Amino acid sequence: MKSFSLLAPRIVFGRGVVSSLPKEVARYGSHVLLVRGRSVPFVDVIDAGLRALGCSVTTIICSGEPDLPQLEVALTTARATQVDCVLAMGGGAAIDLGKALAALIPAGRGPMAYLEVVGEGLPLDAAPLPFIACPTTAGTGAEATKNAVIAVPSHNRKVSLRDDRMFADLALVDPALTDKCPRGVTLASGLDAITQVIEPYLSARATPLIDALCRDSIPRGLQALARLMQGEDSSARDDLAYTSLMGGIALSNAGLGAVHGFAGVIGGRYSTPHGAICGRLLGPVLRMNERVLPEQGEKIARYQEVRHWLAEAFGGEPDSAFRLLEDWVDDKGLPHLSELIAPDADLTDIATESRTSSSMKANPVTLETHQLVQILWETLHR
Template identity: 55%
Template structure:
């Protein structure tokens, strides 16, 4: 058996009510706290008050949209005189990524851009990050359990990662109650991201027995939870989707992702499409293209067969039609097309070419050509009922 390892947050707390332990745990890590959270997060004021009661001094950072390099640099400048000791990310993936990047770069000096992948050197951090505490309020990105922060670089029209093993959260508190009553379309987009992030690591060329164990359970439970939440509010389904997100974060941090995220990093940089929407729209087509290419090359299809069975089980389909059924269900749920966000056919070739350099593409189970990636993008824009594929029969 090949060697394997597992990198995850130093401490994880999961379950309803776990947020009550947040303030004491944060104060134990530092008394000068940067709280990164949008103004719309309802629990923000309560957490800030609890931190102040615990003797902490709190400086607020309010993200606007998905994190960008100008936003990050402005926050670093604002916090230069604060002498922060800990950074808390409270919110969705944007708040967590911005918080993680601040924790990494507040102690750093010199040219910060060199630490970024693709647009920089991907150089490791010279100074250890500040303790980072992640408290997600959506179930999707798994950013509470990843070692990277995704930041948009407008000058390059790309979303790229700042990555270092030491950026893993010191503490991740996942209280599914914070996701209750999340708006339906945010639940759909973020939930599809969560599901993608347990499917891609399971099919990844870097999969290992520990990530496999997390993904096997989460694929079925995550899809089942999403089916329920598209119909009605349900605390048990919120719990299951939050667990899927957490497991996906751990899995992708250790086993990597694939072509869905390889394309998503580029598309997110050239459009206004939310990350989860991109992932949901691309997932069925990437699954079909990967399976067809694996079959053409005579590669082992066992994992694709398993994923097809699990999707079919969650959606009431047959394994042979699982990937098409997934796309039909996504259409029925009303996920927007990427064209609505400016991803137009004239951009497909350039986006596909740029995606080839993505770190996520390196762990895709099979190499896909630029032409195949263009075809995936084109298929994602077809209307329901226009998709017709010859697929490998699943046992």
């Protein structure tokens, strides 16, 4: 059997577990930095619960996906208050901002010293503060990853701050917090969650343990998302939250692929929703990868499994599974790629830059620039 290791946070999962959050957080210190999204269910109750336990709370609101200017302002505020721990509640953006702050508050330098690709990429020179993540959407799996994605406007790029010590001390996932999430957000974030269990399963770095997580989570997540597009369903919310959590663990241990290689570049250039990019490019990337793979072997067998799971969820034959996915996202109203990039976008330039992404390194096959351009072109002209 192939050797492997597993990195993951301590996890508490289930409906109603959010009620234990104030006591869990208070274990890590009495001065809490609360990083939250603008509209986050239950966050005021958590704030009040922390104060009732004698904690002081400093709040930072995450507006949109975190970028370097927002991070620098928040870092100045956080360092001045001498917090003991960081709690992030919200979607992936709030969790990434909170995770970055927990990592950088004790660090000796500014963010650019540690950011990948556009910065110096240095390892953290101090251990992060204790970090607790409580997601209120099911998509990024950021509660279970060791990196924080930060947009750097001066470089038109989204890059990561990454360190094995950046895993949350506690990832508390209560699917009830995702109930009645708007349909469009559910669709885009759900497609991100599904991409983040499919890409690690097909990854060049796949491991036996991650395989086991993904084999369960891929069909579970696909069927949950299909049900949620028909109407509110608490059981499907549970399954999608679980898929998102498993995706965070999977990508941290087995990497991602070309879909996310594109997403960091496109999202950084055009500030478009990450989940929508993933949902639009998943089918075309799977198709291109399969074309390039050898006709026999374990990798192609995995693609056949993914085809079967897609066909089962969306109704149809495995041979046309990638087209089924593309047609399904059309039918559900996911923005077209032409709405996510500029009309005059240079596809070769996007493809060239995407090849340098850390996510691209785990793609199951090496895709040349012309093949990446073809993926974009086919997606735009389907």
